[in-house]
Amino acid sequence: MTGLIVLPEPVWRAREDDHVTRMRRWTTPHQRRRSRGEKHPVLDFLFSYYSHRPGHLERWQPGPGVVLEGASARRFLERKGYLETPDGVMLDPEGFTEGRAKTAEFVLRLLSATASRSPRLSCFGLHEWAMVYRESANEVRHSQLPLRLGSAGTDGVVESLEIRCGHFDAFRFFTEPARPLNTLRPAREDQVDFEQPGCLHANMDLFKWAYKLDPFVPAELVGDCFELAADIRELDMRASPYDLASFGYSPVRIETPEGRAEYARAQAGFARRAAPLREHLIAHCQRLLAELKKVPATREKQL
Template identity: 75%
Template sequence: MRLTETQWRARADAHAARMRVWTLPHQRRRSRGEKHPVLDFLFTYYSLPPTHLERWQPGPGVVLEGPSARRFLDRKGYHEVDGGVALDPAAFTGKQARTARYVLRLLEATASRAPRLSCFGLHEWAMVYRQPRDEIRHAQLPLRLGSAGTDDVVESLDIRCGHYDAFRFFTAPARPRNALQPTRETQPELDQPGCLHVGMDLYKWAYKLGPFVPSELLGDCFELAADIRLLDMRASPYDLSSLGHSPVRIETAEGRAEYARAQAAFARRAAPLRERLIGLYRELLGSDHRAAREVGSGSH
């Protein structure tokens, strides 16, 4: 594919404007020393700098035409080609390929499973279970039910969190209450598409590809993560009324049903993004991945 300078500049401007809806408020809050218990997560837990999120990348197989395309030569991974500038396939290093093989295995395994919708967001409750008030992560927010009420919810409901990067933040008393004991090694066996954190992590698996992910796909994954994060916190034990957000009261049967419906909707929204990432990872790994799959299939 070839893009004229008018075409690619329009795409670059559209992507930057789309992402600045999120990045500019974050940068203003940071300059004032303000914390946002919902949205900071997108820029702290996830490590892509806001300026990189705003930066448009065409992705593989696209030639950028026009004199301004030479600015891309100042970035890693680009080279001159006949009539323009494009990503250099040789810039996809062996180290990136090793990471990509792991991520692709994780994405493919997740895509093969049906969503499970029975966790009800209790991971956030397990992160504050029996925790001293001054040690709670978002101590600036009150707990809707207070400390004792929060602990009662954890003790009255079954916790079924299978995502390691949520489980690792459980308090010590909450860990034995979880039906699963996930580890980093078991992540490919346990990640499933109904998990909110698995859906948010599509953003991470997008930016891990650096310039090799088209920014339109990166933006789609980021916006999904932002929307999921809001549900994650609305269903948490925290009172977000000061931020204008109503709770999803998962301590009630009605709240758990509301959470499961939203969870299922996010799983449906995430599925095509996951497939797009799988296709991109397969393309980048190319014959190396196909050979590995053939060997694996022959061993069963």
């Protein structure tokens, strides 16, 4: 790789400590709840739907092209994919396999397409309502949570407002009666064509795309995307049909004009906050593909 960055031990250890402290704001309470067998309908999602384990979220990594100086850097050699150089320890470029390159290519294509579109702010979080529309007894998603408006009231909201959800990983959880009410028909193979930067779930998923390339993404970028996902998740559930008062969350009443306006304002704010993270991931994927994809092929020729 060209342009290696060498970090003195005090510098990278300070970055490591800052990252661990920052992420433990979320991981420590989650692990304590899990040890007590407690469920949290808002925050558990960050560690169940998303597959990045708490221990991995806490773990700091410098990303590619960074050499860590000092004796304590040798502990990174205990992890898979690091190598020792005359200047210190760094991530082995050969670990950027063809499979990782394909992931980076998809992420680049998806995020570039998403960034090219204008945010659409008129969905009002109805995806969560569609997931319980005319819900049967054996389909209950959050049995421990009451519906604010009851079943009939929830169904009435779904029937009175246009559902326009283009995010497949939300749409796939719609109840069968709700699916025909959606004006869009997102599918997994059409994901690149549908995602847009106003979508809460598309912005939450920046976290997923960051950790999918782990360890070839700096931990700080993964952390930024995680914190965005955590904050969006709160709005997502406050605007849902569930009564979360017992967990300290006030509702965003999207069944009213005032609630829909509140939702759209918050949604626009998250779109603005997500934009630089999306651009950062786009640029990072471009660098990975330009610098690292050619490494295994080059070494194969040398052999």
